[in-house]
Amino acid sequence: MSTVAAYTLGCKVNQYDTEGVLSLFSQKGYEIVPFEEKADIYIINTCTVTAESDKKSRQIIRRAKDKNPLSIVVVMGCYTQTEPSKVAQIEGVDIIIGTSGRDLVVKLVEEYRTKKEQIIKITTADKFEDLPATYHERTRAYVKIQDGCDNFCSYCKIPYSRGRIRSRLPESILEEVANLASSGTKEIIFTGIHIGAYGRDLEGWNLARILKEALKIPGYRLRLSSIEPLELDDEIIELLDYPNFCRHLHIPLQSGTDKILKAMNRKYDTETYSEIIQKVKDYSPLGLTTDIIVGFPGESEEDFIKTCEFVKEMGFTRLHVFPFSRRKGTKAYSLPNQIPRKERSRRAKELIAIGQDLEDAYHQKNIGRIAEVVVEQEALLPETSKRGFSGTTEDYIKVYIDKPGNGFVQVELEKVYSNGVLGRTLKSV
Ligand code: SF4
Known part of the structure; x- marks a missing residue:
C-alpha cells in the first residue's frame, strides 16, 4: 500500500484543505503516515502570507525529498498559486497545484507515476471546492x-x-x-x-x-x-x-489611524470601528480580539503611538500583532516610506507588551467568575511541575485545570498566570 504524508504551513484554512486532500487519498486506499516518516508521496500545503512563509515553504519541500529521494512531491496552496514557476524550479517538485483543483490530486499522482514528468496545474475556481475534510x-x-x-x-x-x-x-x-x-x-x-x-x-x-x-x-x-x-x-x-x-469576536483592526487604514484600503475609519465596538461592549463576558499590522509604509512614530492609544481605548482582550511584511505583487510593496525591519520589530514588541497588559487585566477582571471550559489537552500547570489540563472559555480565556472532566467542565476562575488563568473544577457539564 502506498503511503502519503503531509505538511501544512499557515492558517487553519490550509490545515482544513490538507485534511481534505488526505481524505481523498485515504478513500482511494492510500495509507496516511506522519510527515516525519518515510513516505511514497509528500503533500506540502504552502503559505504566502509573509516573505518568511515563502522561505519556510521552500525549506519543507527540500526536506521532503531528502527523506525519500524516490518520493513524489506534491506542492499546493497559496505560494504555488502565486509563484508556480518559482516552485517548479525547486529540485524534486513533481506536481504543482494551487488553491483549487485539489480534488484531482490522486489522479495527478497516478498520472505522474506513468509519465514521470513534472505536472503544473494551476486553475482558478468559481465554486467552493467541497473536499471531504x-x-x-x-x-x-x-x-x-x-x-x-x-x-x-x-x-x-x-x-x-x-x-x-x-x-x-x-x-x-x-x-x-x-x-x-x-x-x-x-x-x-x-x-x-x-x-x-x-x-x-x-x-x-x-x-x-x-x-x-x-x-x-x-x-x-x-x-x-x-x-x-x-x-x-x-x-x-x-x-x-x-x-x-x-461570546468571542475577532475583529481585525490593522491600524489605529485613519491615514494608515486608508493606505491599507481597509474601507472603514477609526470612528466607524469604534462605533461598532461600542455596540458589543456591553456584552459580558466578551472576548474581543484583533489583528494589528505595525510598521506599514508611511506609519510615523506619531501614527504608531495613536494606534497604541486606540488599542487601549477599545479594550481588546487579546492582540495578534504582525510587523508589516513587504509582499511583491501587492500595492503596499511599492509604497514610499517603507519602515526599516528593526523599527518594525521594535514597534511590534511594544504593542505585544500592551496586548499582554490588556489580556492580564481582562483575566484579572474575571477572577471569581464561574465559566464553562472545553478541555483540550494535557498541560503542565504553570508555576508548578504538576500535570493538568488546559482548555478555553467561550470568551477565549485559556484555563488550566487539574482534572480532565468530560468535554465541558464548569470551573471557578481563580488565579491569573502569564498566559492564562487557573481554574478550580466544579463539575463536568
Ligand atoms: S480582508 Fe484584506 S487582509 Fe483579509 S484576506 Fe481579504 S484582502 Fe487579505
Whole structure:
C-alpha cells in the first residue's frame, strides 16, 4: 500500500484543505503516515502570507525529498498559486497545484507515476471546492464555510492566491456540523478566508442565516474565527445572546489611524470601528480580539503611538500583532516610506507588551467568575511541575485545570498566570 504524508504551513484554512486532500487519498486506499516518516508521496500545503512563509515553504519541500529521494512531491496552496514557476524550479517538485483543483490530486499522482514528468496545474475556481475534510484539534473542530476574498487590502496577497469569494453550500456545512456534534465535538469554529462575505454568491444566504441554522443543532458551542468590522451587523451581534454561540469576536483592526487604514484600503475609519465596538461592549463576558499590522509604509512614530492609544481605548482582550511584511505583487510593496525591519520589530514588541497588559487585566477582571471550559489537552500547570489540563472559555480565556472532566467542565476562575488563568473544577457539564 502506498503511503502519503503531509505538511501544512499557515492558517487553519490550509490545515482544513490538507485534511481534505488526505481524505481523498485515504478513500482511494492510500495509507496516511506522519510527515516525519518515510513516505511514497509528500503533500506540502504552502503559505504566502509573509516573505518568511515563502522561505519556510521552500525549506519543507527540500526536506521532503531528502527523506525519500524516490518520493513524489506534491506542492499546493497559496505560494504555488502565486509563484508556480518559482516552485517548479525547486529540485524534486513533481506536481504543482494551487488553491483549487485539489480534488484531482490522486489522479495527478497516478498520472505522474506513468509519465514521470513534472505536472503544473494551476486553475482558478468559481465554486467552493467541497473536499471531504474534518479538521480536529482534540475536542474542537474547524468547519470551513467559505474561500476567497474580494477586499484587496493593499498589503495582502490572499485575493491573488485564494481567488474570488466562494461560499460552501449550506446543506454541506450543516451536515458536517451535525455529524461533528453527534460524534462528541464540543466546540466548532467556523472558518474561511473572509467569512463575513458568506452567502454573497448564494441566493438568500448570508453569515447570520447560516449561523442561526447551525445554532439549532444541539450538543456543542459555535465560535466565529474572525469577522471584518463592517460585516458585524445587528443580526450577528444579537447571536451573542444565544447560549451556544461563543461570546468571542475577532475583529481585525490593522491600524489605529485613519491615514494608515486608508493606505491599507481597509474601507472603514477609526470612528466607524469604534462605533461598532461600542455596540458589543456591553456584552459580558466578551472576548474581543484583533489583528494589528505595525510598521506599514508611511506609519510615523506619531501614527504608531495613536494606534497604541486606540488599542487601549477599545479594550481588546487579546492582540495578534504582525510587523508589516513587504509582499511583491501587492500595492503596499511599492509604497514610499517603507519602515526599516528593526523599527518594525521594535514597534511590534511594544504593542505585544500592551496586548499582554490588556489580556492580564481582562483575566484579572474575571477572577471569581464561574465559566464553562472545553478541555483540550494535557498541560503542565504553570508555576508548578504538576500535570493538568488546559482548555478555553467561550470568551477565549485559556484555563488550566487539574482534572480532565468530560468535554465541558464548569470551573471557578481563580488565579491569573502569564498566559492564562487557573481554574478550580466544579463539575463536568
Ligand atoms: S480582508 Fe484584506 S487582509 Fe483579509 S484576506 Fe481579504 S484582502 Fe487579505
